[in-house]
Amino acid sequence: MAAKPKLAVFKFASCDGCQLSLLDAEDELLAVAGAVEIAYFLEARTQTVDGPYDVGIVEGSVTTEHDRQRIRDVRRQCKYLVSIGACATAGGIQALRNWAAVDEFISHVYARPDYISTLATSTPIAEHVTVDFELRGCPINKYQLVELIASLLKGRKPRVPEYSVCVECKRRGTVCVAVAQGVACLGPVTQAGCGAICPSYNRECFGCYGPKEQPNPTSLAAHYAEAGSDKMHLVRLLRNFNAHAPAFRDASDLVESGAASGDATEAP
Amino acid sequence: MPANRTFEVKALSRVEGEGALYVKLAGDVVEHVELNIYEPPRFYEGFLRGREVREVPDIVARICGICPVAYQMSASHALEKALGIEVSPEIRTLRRLVYCGEWIESHALHVYLLHAPDFLGYESGISLAADHKDAVERGLRMKKIGNELLEILGGRAIHPINVTVGGFHRSPDRERLKALLPDLEWGLQASIDTLALVAAFDFPDWHDEYEFVSLQHPDEYPYNHGQVVSSSGLRIDVEDYEEHFAERHMPQSTALHSVMLPEEKSYLVGPLARLHLCYEQLPPLARRHADNCGIAWPSHNNFHSIVARAIELIAAYEEAIEIVRAYNAEPSPSRAELVLRPGVGCHATEAPRGLLYHRYEVGEDHLIAEAKIVPPTSQNQGQIEADLRQYVPRVTHLDDLAATRRCEHLIRNYDPCISCATHFLTLTLDRGEKGAEADRP
Numbered sequence: 091m092a093a094k095p096k097l098a099v100f101k102f103a104s105c106d107g108c109q110l111s112l113l114d115a116e117d118e119l120l121a122v123a124g125a126v127e128i129a130y131f132l133e134a135r136t137q138t139v140d141g142p143y144d145v146g147i148v149e150g151s152v153t154t155e156h157d158r159q160r161i162r163d164v165r166r167q168c169k170y171l172v173s174i175g176a177c178a179t180a181g182g183i184q185a186l187r188n189w190a191a192v193d194e195f196i197s198h199v200y201a202r203p204d205y206i207s208t209l210a211t212s213t214p215i216a217e218h219v220t221v222d223f224e225l226r227g228c229p230i231n232k233y234q235l236v237e238l239i240a241s242l243l244k245g246r247k248p249r250v251p252e253y254s255v256c257v258e259c260k261r262r263g264t265v266c267v268a269v270a271q272g273v274a275c276l277g278p279v280t281q282a283g284c285g286a287i288c289p290s291y292n293r294e295c296f297g298c299y300g301p302k303e304q305p306n307p308t309s310l311a312a313h314y315a316e317a318g319s320d321k322m323h324l325v326r327l328l329r330n331f332n333a334h335a336p337a338f339r340d341a342s343d344l345v346e347s348g349a350a351s352g353d354a355t356e357a358p
Numbered sequence: 359m360p361a362n363r364t365f366e367v368k369a370l371s372r373v374e375g376e377g378a379l380y381v382k383l384a385g386d387v388v389e390h391v392e393l394n395i396y397e398p399p400r401f402y403e404g405f406l407r408g409r410e411v412r413e414v415p416d417i418v419a420r421i422c423g424i425c426p427v428a429y430q431m432s433a434s435h436a437l438e439k440a441l442g443i444e445v446s447p448e449i450r451t452l453r454r455l456v457y458c459g460e461w462i463e464s465h466a467l468h469v470y471l472l473h474a475p476d477f478l479g480y481e482s483g484i485s486l487a488a489d490h491k492d493a494v495e496r497g498l499r500m501k502k503i504g505n506e507l508l509e510i511l512g513g514r515a516i517h518p519i520n521v522t523v524g525g526f527h528r529s530p531d532r533e534r535l536k537a538l539l540p541d542l543e544w545g546l547q548a549s550i551d552t553l554a555l556v557a558a559f560d561f562p563d564w565h566d567e568y569e570f571v572s573l574q575h576p577d578e579y580p581y582n583h584g585q586v587v588s589s590s591g592l593r594i595d596v597e598d599y600e601e602h603f604a605e606r607h608m609p610q611s612t613a614l615h616s617v618m619l620p621e622e623k624s625y626l627v628g629p630l631a632r633l634h635l636c637y638e639q640l641p642p643l644a645r646r647h648a649d650n651c652g653i654a655w656p657s658h659n660n661f662h663s664i665v666a667r668a669i670e671l672i673a674a675y676e677e678a679i680e681i682v683r684a685y686n687a688e689p690s691p692s693r694a695e696l697v698l699r700p701g702v703g704c705h706a707t708e709a710p711r712g713l714l715y716h717r718y719e720v721g722e723d724h725l726i727a728e729a730k731i732v733p734p735t736s737q738n739q740g741q742i743e744a745d746l747r748q749y750v751p752r753v754t755h756l757d758d759l760a761a762t763r764r765c766e767h768l769i770r771n772y773d774p775c776i777s778c779a780t781h782f783l784t785l786t787l788d789r790g791e792k793g794a795e796a797d798r799p
Contacts, residue, residue, distance in 0.1 A: 107423020135482030
């Protein structure tokens with residue numbers, strides 16, 4: 091019998107929620123633990139096995155000089171590298187620092203800023219090393235994670251849709267909150283995966299899964315602005331957990347600068 | 359045995375988030391203990407400024423993937439106070455139910471996957487499952503039911519989307535909640551079995567006159583409401599919290615470190631503290647099983663925290679069943695109207711790991727002008743180090759690996775959530791013969 095593939099889970103700046111998704115796959119966890127060798131997963135086990143690893147799963151964003159070096163070591167140790175969650179794929183909510191003077195944040199939160207070592211930016215893993223697959227979401231969908239691991243074991247491409255939340259909404263039969271309630275909803279430009287939960291709970295999509303394939307958030311924001319949404323509200327809506335994802339980032343900058351108002355419908 | 363030793367754990371395992379431990383010994387005297395929290399800082403309080411009131415529960419959930427509800431609850435209550443919003447009794451009850459879901463998933467995870475392996479001699483829940491599959495599967499199912507409760511109430515288990523200032527975006531579906539009752543009843547019995555399992559563990563002999571701190575409410579075990587009380591007699595309203603507790607910034611940590619004033623002393627929050635201060639308020643079944651579990655409460659042995667968690671699992675399942683049985687009408691409206699105005703509000707709730715304090719100032723522009731968040735693990739950090747100073751001399755006869763494992767076991771008594779202590783572990787034990795420096799793997 092061939093050796094089981096070695097799986098490693100690495101954490102960078104994050105809330106632990108995405109790696110917790112693996113432990114939250116209660117019905118599948120022991121089966122996964124049987125199919126792969128969980129070689130490095132500090133949140134779940136003390137025992138560690140040295141690399142190289144067949145599959146590396148990375149959660150979190152790069153925010154320190156040390157982590158900038160560490161992600162390169164992680165890449166070297168992993169045959170197949172997957173980044174999971176909005177922090178790892180887009181910098182996470184902590185990427186809001188990318189629009190601020192980080193010194194000001196530090197002195198605001200910490201009494202002794204000189205004890206803190208951090209980079210001025212929070213950036214996704216793929217800005218530092220080659221990533222073989224990105225699994226989106228804040229948090230990721232545990233069934234997509236199980237699908238990803240299963241597909242890797244079978245040597246096939248993971249089935250993860252790139253269409254918008256709107257498609258999931260229509261499938262659920264949810265009444266459109268943007269049309270029916272006139273609220274600014276990011277569903278049309280956000281990738282599916284969550285199951286379109288928010289509109290089914292009577293609220294707008296706020297972009298947890300990041301931009302869908304070929305989105306036009308600038309145009310969408312212009313539409314909402316014309317319909318009466320406050321410009322800065324739209325900027326904030328785009329600057330959430332995937333704020334640094336290029337499509338959302340550029341659109342938020344255009345909206346903020348005023349370039350996206352009125353008849354500007356060109357995508358950046 | 360060398361005269362000087364250091365122990366270090368460069369990356370603590372089976373805790374949430376990243377930290378290290380460094381202990382330096384001269385002979386049997388502990389010279390230095392340091393819980394090094396190297397989890398990169400994320401600056402929540404910095405970027406919350408300028409955000410909308412309604413966005414805050416969604417944003418602060420991301421502080422912690424294990425206890426997002428706690429952050430959503432403390433934030434919602436604090437902002438309601440700032441805005442002068444009263445919520446209905448029905449929403450108050452549903453918020454208790456959400457908290458039941460979080461305590462269940464968080465405690466079941468910690469008891470079975472993170473902490474029980476220490477008592478049973480395994481390196482993980484995964485290895486434990488190889489020999490005790492039934493027990494681990496029971497734990498996983500208990501956790502799953504907590505998550506299902508969160509999915510019904512919150513839309514999803516991690517970072518729920520249905521909690522908002524004033525209540526819920528949509529009232530939880532009555533039929534789906536009722537359909538969960540058989541599982542909740544199974545979970546209640548499973549929690550009673552869990553208590554029998556963990557109460558029979560072999561506990562290190564340990565006694566410390568801890569300063570226990572928790573919320574206390576005359577009529578209920580504390581989730582969302584109560585005064586802040588301590589075992590030495592402090593009793594204050596949450597509004598006076600900052601006069602009695604302060605945060606200090608230590609060089610080894612990106613977490614702020616809380617102390618109780620005026621003595622600047624360490625204190626303990628979490629299940630053992632709640633059981634100490636709120637035993638009388640346990641619901642009846644949890645109380646009866648706590649009385650008869652073979653451990654005399656209140657306990658000053660922090661290794662009993664796993665037993666306290668099992669008792670709280672019973673309490674959470676018991677109360678969840680009661681609330682779901684009585685949930686016959688979906689509240690309408692599902693939330694109080696959000697009317698913005700400038701103001702300041704603070705609130706504390708009981709996260710699975712202990713007291714979680716938030717304060718917000720809403721500015722003239724109706725955006726967040728100021729935010730302050732004091733997570734449970736920052737409050738426990740001083741006490742974890744104090745425990746280690748007392749505990750390390752007992753393990754110095756062991757080799758480095760065994761000694762550090764015992765120290766990690768002690769740290770897990772606190773179920774530390776390092777991601778939470780964001781502003782927020784690597785164990786290094788310095789026995790003097792090498793210039794060991796804490797570093798990450």
